[in-house]
Structures are given as C-alpha cells and as structure tokens.
Amino acid sequence: MLNKINEIVAKVAGKPVNIATDESLFDSGLLDSFALTDLVTALEAEFKITVPDSDLNPRKFDTLDKIASYVENLQ
Amino acid sequence: MAFLRGFGKYLPERVVTNAEMAAHLEVEADWIREMSGIEERRFAGDGESVAAMGAAAGLDALTRSGVGVGELGLILVSSGTAERRFPGPAAEIQHRLGAAQAIAMDVPMASAGALFALAQAERWAGRAGKVLVVASERMSDVAMTAPMEKGTAMLFGDGAGACVVDRDGGRARIVDFELGTDGSNASELRLEFGAPLHMNGRSVIMHASRKVPAAINAVLSRAGLAAADLRTILMHQANANLIAKIAQTLGVEAGKFYSNIARYGNTSSASMLIAARDWDEGFAPGDKVMFAAFGAGYQWGAMLVEGS
Structure with missing residues (x-):
C-alpha cells in the first residue's frame, strides 16, 4: 500500500518522494494546494474508491501514513 | 423566466x-x-x-x-x-x-x-x-x-x-442553475467581527476544484450540453491557478474562462459581475454562457444563460 501511494505521490509531484512516511507532503514542498486535488483524483482511480466531499480535508492527506490509513479504511 | x-x-x-x-x-x-x-x-x-x-x-x-x-x-x-x-x-x-x-x-x-x-x-x-x-x-x-x-x-x-x-426580456435568458452549500466547512474561510480574514487555502482549493466542475457539469447535463459548447465561462475571479485547475477538470482550455484577475485581483462576490461587464461582447442568439462561483460557507454553484 505505502509503495503504491509513494508512486502516486511521486507522479503527481513530478519528483521522487524522499521523505519519511510521517512527514508532511506540503511542508516538505513535495505537493502544493493545487496538486492535492490531483492526488485525490489519482487515489480514487488507482484504488477504485470514491472520496466523499465530507472527507475533503487536507489534513487527511498530509502524510504518506495518513493517506495509507485513509485508503485502507475506505476499501 | x-x-x-x-x-x-x-x-x-x-x-x-x-x-x-x-x-x-x-x-x-x-x-x-x-x-x-x-x-x-x-x-x-x-x-x-x-x-x-x-x-x-x-x-x-x-x-x-x-x-x-x-x-x-x-x-x-x-x-x-x-x-x-x-x-x-x-x-x-x-x-x-x-x-x-x-x-x-x-x-x-x-x-x-x-x-x-x-x-x-x-x-x-x-x-x-x-x-x-x-x-x-x-x-x-x-x-x-x-x-x-x-x-x-x-x-x-x-x-x-x-x-x-x-422578467420581460433581455440579451440572455437564464436557463438553469445549480447551487450548493456545505456548512461543515464554515470555519475554513471566515471573517469574524474584529478579527483578520481566515482562509485555509488548501481546503478552499480542494473543495472548489471538485465542487465547481460538478455544478457546471450538472447544469450542462440537464441542458444536454458539453463544456465545449459554451462560448465562455464567467467565474468568480478567485485565483488564476484555480481557474486553470477547474478548466483542466472540465476538459477545456483555460481560455474558455474569461479572466480579468490580473487587473483587479480577487474582489470577492463583486468579481463575477465585474468580469461579465468587462467580457460583455454581446450575446449572439443561442450563445451559451456559464456563470460559476465558489466561496465561504462553503457555497458554490453554476448558472447557464443563453443569448436571446
């Protein structure tokens, strides 16, 4: 799961993900606000999930760990 | 009507x-x-x-x-x-x-x-x-x-x-509109009395990037139209990058959206009508133009008009 999410983040960011799994994707400069939307869309496509509007909270997608946890709970 | x-x-x-x-x-x-x-x-x-x-x-x-x-x-x-x-x-x-x-x-x-x-x-x-x-x-x-x-x-x-x-006539008929409100994010963009403006930009962009295209597509679907059929889209001038993102989601060129944000910045609720005034090239009969906006609340929507 983490490896796949790492790949998706790298693709959206356009650069390798060389940060800890609990480090902020935004504070590290990997993703900006506009890339966040692309990330959610990519997660939906890859894991065949639908992120409801009520879950559109940037804090849920702030780190690789949080994303993995969120996707696991939704699957 | x-x-x-x-x-x-x-x-x-x-x-x-x-x-x-x-x-x-x-x-x-x-x-x-x-x-x-x-x-x-x-x-x-x-x-x-x-x-x-x-x-x-x-x-x-x-x-x-x-x-x-x-x-x-x-x-x-x-x-x-x-x-x-x-x-x-x-x-x-x-x-x-x-x-x-x-x-x-x-x-x-x-x-x-x-x-x-x-x-x-x-x-x-x-x-x-x-x-x-x-x-x-x-x-x-x-x-x-x-x-x-x-x-x-x-x-x-x-x-x-x-x-x-x-009611009695004009240059464009209001065909349909779609409005939405999501009060669960009321605190993300707010202006309290005596306090500075608070905006969680990431949240605003995240929601606007999905909700505005969804509203536009809902109106287009009911009218049997595609985004490419629109002559232009007159959207709240929030941020040029947000407009580009919404254009990308809709599958149209950013140029489909009229923009004057470079000259006036984000004038909040005034911006959409200022943009309409500046764009106003005249509606040819049958021209389809979409208005769209997103803001505090969150509140958002889209409105289709057709040249008469």
Whole structure:
C-alpha cells in the first residue's frame, strides 16, 4: 500500500518522494494546494474508491501514513 | 423566466501594484503573480464605501441596460464586507439610486454572493419585474488587517459589479442553475467581527476544484450540453491557478474562462459581475454562457444563460 501511494505521490509531484512516511507532503514542498486535488483524483482511480466531499480535508492527506490509513479504511 | 439585460461595474481609481503590495507584505512581486495571476488590484478610498461603489455599479448597469431607476421592483445586494451589522448596504444603495419604489434586500455572502443573488433574482423577477443585482466589496479593509497572512492578503482588491435581471426580456435568458452549500466547512474561510480574514487555502482549493466542475457539469447535463459548447465561462475571479485547475477538470482550455484577475485581483462576490461587464461582447442568439462561483460557507454553484 505505502509503495503504491509513494508512486502516486511521486507522479503527481513530478519528483521522487524522499521523505519519511510521517512527514508532511506540503511542508516538505513535495505537493502544493493545487496538486492535492490531483492526488485525490489519482487515489480514487488507482484504488477504485470514491472520496466523499465530507472527507475533503487536507489534513487527511498530509502524510504518506495518513493517506495509507485513509485508503485502507475506505476499501 | 428571466433575462439578463446588462452589466455594470465600478472600480476605485487607486491602483495597487504587485510591487507596492510586495513591499508591504515583504514578499517578491513575482511570487504574487506566480501564485495568483494577479498583477495589480484597486483599493477604495475614504468615500468609496460598499454602498457608494455598489450604487455606482448599479447605475452603470441600468444605463447600459436602458432601464430607468424608477422601473426597478427589487434591488439585491451581495457583500461579505458590509461596514456594519445592520442595515446592510442594500437599503443605502436603494436610497443613493433614488429607487424609492423598489424593495431592497441583502445577500450577506462573500465570493459566491453574486451568483446566489442572480438565482434569487430569477425567482423574484416574476413578481418584481426588473431586478437590480449588485455585488460590492471592500476587501482591502479586511485583507490588510493585521496580523496578515501574506498568501491571503495579496489576493484581494475592491470594487463592485451589477446586473439588471428582467422578467420581460433581455440579451440572455437564464436557463438553469445549480447551487450548493456545505456548512461543515464554515470555519475554513471566515471573517469574524474584529478579527483578520481566515482562509485555509488548501481546503478552499480542494473543495472548489471538485465542487465547481460538478455544478457546471450538472447544469450542462440537464441542458444536454458539453463544456465545449459554451462560448465562455464567467467565474468568480478567485485565483488564476484555480481557474486553470477547474478548466483542466472540465476538459477545456483555460481560455474558455474569461479572466480579468490580473487587473483587479480577487474582489470577492463583486468579481463575477465585474468580469461579465468587462467580457460583455454581446450575446449572439443561442450563445451559451456559464456563470460559476465558489466561496465561504462553503457555497458554490453554476448558472447557464443563453443569448436571446
């Protein structure tokens, strides 16, 4: 799961993900606000999930760990 | 049924360039342009209150529509920056225009306020006949209130836009609209009394990037149209990068969206009608034009009009 999410983040960011799994994707400069939307869309496509509007909270997608946890709970 | 007859605007004379704003905020001017597409904005002076700017924009719209003040049945005014709790600017605008026969109502909403006011006008036009929709904002007062968040303060400018909605005819018919509200995010973009503007930019962009295309697509679907069928999209001028993102989601070129944000910045609820006034090339019969907005609340929506 983490490896796949790492790949998706790298693709959206356009650069390798060389940060800890609990480090902020935004504070590290990997993703900006506009890339966040692309990330959610990519997660939906890859894991065949639908992120409801009520879950559109940037804090849920702030780190690789949080994303993995969120996707696991939704699957 | 209701029609759009014409648009109006008022912009303060004072131009605040990115260089001036950058020096004030201690950032680089190029950073402002890269982050927002904004090159300059207008700041209101002492005599340019929300009501004064709104009345001027309203008069411009009436003149361009060939409608007399005495013909108005209703004035609707959106603003998120009214100077006092009550009365709102609608009553003062009615007085400034000399439209004593018209009732006046406030729509106290930032950003998406003009779109919601247009939707209300469509519903009221059957009773009121001619409705003047005004959106007026003094964003500089709140955006420049310390402590300032640089990425927020650099966005905003002042101004007013207006539109005459008429039951009996006009240049474009209001075909359909889709509105939405999500109060669970009310705290993410808010302006408390006596406090600086708070905006969680990531949350705003995340929601706007999905909700606005969804609203546009809902209206298009009901009309049996695709985004490519639209002549243009007149959206709240929030941020050039957000507009580009929404265009990408819709699968159209960013050029499909009219944009004047470089000149005026984000004037909150006023921006959509100011953009309409600047775009106003004239509606050819059958032209499809989409209005769209997103803002505090969250509140958002889209409205399809067709040249008549």
